[in-house]
Amino acid sequence: MSRLAQYLEAAERDNTRRSYASAIRHFEIEWKGLLPSTADAISRYLADHAATLAINTLRQRLAALSRWHTDQGFADPTKSSLVRQVLKGIRSVHAVPEKRARPLELAVLQQIDQWLDAAISNAQQSGDRSALLRHTRNRSLLLLGFWRGFRSDELVNLRVENTEVTPGQGMACYLGRSKGDRQLQGRTFQCPALSRLCPVTAFNAWIDLAGLMEGPLFRKIDRWGHVAEESLHANSLIPLLRSLFAEAGVESPEEYSSHSMRRGFAGWARASGWDIKELMEYVGWKDVKSAMRYLDASGATLQARFELGLTAVAPAGTQQPPPLLLLRK
Structure with a gap:
């Protein structure tokens, strides 16, 4: 490996390189897509996998395809309005709550x-x-x-x-x-x-x-x-x-x-x-x-959080209620 190739390889994380290579293989070999591609073909690729792949996985596939076109000197079809609209529609139709790991307490x-x-x-x-x-x-x-x-x-x-x-x-x-x-x-x-x-x-x-x-x-x-x-x-x-x-x-x-x-x-x-x-x-x-993606909301009830704030300002029993005003008849 030349020194230039070593520096180019060092510029990118191993995980990113592997995941991008896997995404290109999936597009070319499993889906039988052709590279360079078009906005129409990539939109059909997204639509074909919208029900089976998570939205983040689809974004990662788009990033890999975008990188391939840029590196090879071709126009990037993933930036087209058609692809953006298809991805937006997939998010709407296949919206699911994000799965997050349980925090280690x-x-x-x-x-x-x-x-x-x-x-x-x-x-x-x-x-x-x-x-x-x-x-x-x-x-x-x-x-x-x-x-x-x-x-x-x-x-x-x-x-x-x-x-x-x-x-x-x-x-x-x-x-x-x-x-x-x-x-x-x-x-x-x-x-x-x-x-x-x-x-x-x-x-x-x-x-x-x-x-x-x-x-x-x-x-x-x-x-x-x-x-x-x-x-x-x-x-x-x-x-x-x-x-x-x-x-x-x-x-x-x-x-x-x-x-x-x-x-x-x-x-x-x-x-x-x-x-x-x-x-x-x-x-x-x-x-x-x-x-904020890593921070869970407080488990305390709304009332308990309000009362905690009140206690910090004025502990219970330290203030007397104001006297009642007598209204003149």
Whole structure:
């Protein structure tokens, strides 16, 4: 591969490249579409899959087709008014509520951590190195994923040599690229050391046990206790977490995904009084709309929320009602 090709490949995330290639294959091979295409053909493609594909999937397919035409020097048919109108009609006819992962609440996180603590002790006593490595890795992945609000691709792209621990204070994780970093400037994510459920302690335990000095932080482990050179794949995190949650006795583990850690942290921070601006800065959201997708509305009733506000201004019993005025006859 030439140096130019290396730079071009580095400019785009692996997940984006794979998903775009898959979308083009679907259009050309499965649907038998021709490239370059026309607005009419792409509109028919959307209509043929409107009932079976989610609206976000259709948008992703359009983005891939748009990219292909632009890269090949052709006019982009996906920007036509016909395609926009068809997509608008599909949204109207096939409107469905957005499926979102269940947030990982702090109580559930503690339940899983306690189970992992017991599982690690049992593996140590029985000499089961494979189980010991797996549980220790999962504990580090879970706690760091929660307290940093990391996406799945961010977790699997963490590297040992780019992570620095300051004893008693916390850790700093550098990522050269992430979904929110459109300019590929890289960013260092700080994470504090905590008195319990500590991500720093869990990180140290994992790299010490696995003997990691460099390379991917979270790796595959086979049944014989061999730690792989390559990292976990982002798509493997959902089944990994659901299996872990099921083992720990969490109710309805199938409702959780890798986004559950990010949503759970956002909910915890909101309940703990974090300002939306500092939450956006910490997690890495660029706009309020992105942040609000992760924040659930308060579960309190309308009356309870009003009464809470009244109590904060004037606690009950501190004010006397005004005297009644006697009307003259």
